[in-house]
Amino acid sequence: MSSEIAGDTLRDELSRPAGQQKAPHGKKRKGVTERDRPLWLLAPGGILITVIILIPLVLAVYMSVIDLDQYTLRKWLATPFIGIENFVEAITKTDLLRSIWISVSFAVISTVVTVPLGVAAAVVTQNPYRGRAVVRAVFLIPYVLPSFVVATVWRTMLQPDGIVNGVLHNVGIDPGLWLNGPLSYWTLVFVEIWAAWPFVYLLALAGLQSVDHEVHEAAAIDGALWWRKLREVIFPYLKGPVSLAFLLGTLNHINNFTLPFVLFGAPAPADVNVLPILVYVTSFQSFRFGLSAAMAVVSLILIAIPLFIYLRAVKLDVSDDGGKK
């Protein structure tokens, strides 16, 4: 089939390390799908990527090497070039590294908790039963609520004299402050998990839907009990969607600005001074646009390294069948 040829060729191209000679079997004539491909059809996507990603990225890198602040903003094209000074300042004189650590740890913890929650919820709602539609709808509530609303409601409930402390006080527990101090980090993790797990649930549900009916039958005929069937038959189907959920979830957590901003305000308490808040305060309260762009570039690089390793490990970029193998 031509699609198989295309798939194989594409895989060959991608799996060959840059700069290496093509393997002998790759010298065969180009397949029919490689000749005269209408690449111009990629133009709309290419233009969008250029406008939305590449130009801002180039601007960010440019801003990170100039002394752009409130005094130079008006004539930003004539702003003095200062090389790596912003980077040195970002790393040595600001809370950048601490903020990166807070952001990454918070994001990873949130993801590690939301993934099993989401998968479990998907499994629970996979088989039809009375009231399943209602359960599925309820599961989606945290996901459809805007982040601003979620944060506002939780902020109100977690006030020192709020409902949460009121209830805990009645059972003899005095938890202290939720929105400042060491507990605030766990507040952020908890609220993020509350708001984000349905995303994993949705992706896992989509994965489960793709399991052929015959597979269930075959497993039943082979006498597999539920746990074995789940572990050895169903979970392999979920590898692709859940890997994707892990990746997108972690990035979403790292980039989430609204939740910490509304929950804790700016300037944020030190324990929840996450990266987006730090960049925001540096940009829009201190007006150090060059410095904040340098922070953004540093964090982009630091986050891109594990991301790249992870992408290679799960082969999300090269798998042509959604990880069904």
Place this chain on the structure above:
Amino acid sequence: MEITRRNFIAGVGGVGALSLALAACGGSPKSSGSGTGKVDGTGKTLTVLVSTKPQYPDEQKAWFAQTAADFKTLTGAGIQWETYPTANDEMTRIQTSVVSGTGPDVYGLGTTFTPTAYSTGAFVKLGDAEWNQVGGKDKFVPATLGISGPDANNQIGIPFVSRPFVMAYNTELLKAAGIEKPATTWDEFADHGKKMTKAGQYGLAIAYKDNFDPWKFIWGMSIQGGNPIIDGKKVRIDDPTVLAAYEAYFGWMTKDKSVDPAAVGWGNAQALAAFAAGKAGYFPMTSPLSIPTLDKSAVKGKYKYALLPMVPPGQTARPSGGVAAASILSGDNLVVADYSPNKDLAFAFIKMITDTAAQANYYKIFGEIPTNVEAAKALQSDPLVAPALDAASKSVATPFSGAWGDVQLALTNVAVQTIPDLSSGSVSEASLAGRLKDAQSKAQAALDRAK
């Protein structure tokens, strides 16, 4: 909206790229009038950016319509109103306009943001001609001009409304505690707070979690002690006056127990609500804008305003060099964008809304204190508002420096990071000193960059 790195970059940088294209298509701006006499704006539209008034949405809409109609009659030009809901949106709008060189002709700015706006160089500096166009400097209450620019010859802000900070007090609670008149020193204030605190009632309503209140207290007490915080080329956050100010401010809760422990999570609105419920004797750091709320509350007819204390903590009289600052100079300034092709129209508009009748009308609708001398004088007969007018005339401008935003941020951050200690019941001098040191170095770095 989630403001991520990319959004931010697209916002600031992308607009910049766009501005090149716009500049290429825009052509050269032309002035709309001669600068004297009646301005003819027929067929033109003036764009005005002001803050929204969430308390008075319908009234603001009606005021927009009426003002636009009056302006049409006066000049023949229309007005396109634009609004911003928060200070953050205000900053974002200004930054994008500054970068792109396009946007509103007239901006309504919070007074403390005026130094930052000035430092961008994107707004018209007011010479004699411009002041004449708006009706002359003399028509404004002199104190309100204190934050229009770094000095009298370099001003960009035309005062529109004054929002001086005063202290609300519950007349019944003061009387019950045997207090004859409101405190005039901060020590007396703390003492009164203790006297009025009893079961279910606290002497003071303080918004410790507010994003603005803390620095206003600290700056006020410091300048009363002779420390303006920015002193020439030096930031003085590591000064003993600042430490004393923070100790007094936190001490109301930790030592005196005169503040509801829940106040560690309060913004100004929650503190106002506690006062409005009759559960607090003093509510400092408010303005006559709280009248509508208080008049609908349990304390209706039982509250008055007074000047905030003007003697620093630990003192019985202001030390030499101390400034009698009743409030920060607060309110709104109007500025005209340098890129505006409608400058004459803009000044005609500002003249119109700062004239006596318009200012009196604005006060009637929104409760905002006029900056116009005549309109302010007319209010002096109202005993409820008189202390606010007094505070307006005794307001002192925060230092006019592009670094002020960072100083403000550093002072607020000290309060934010101290809240866990405050909640646990004790703020040690060592931890406070450490935070002040950090604030000092950050603020000093910002001042060193100031141009």
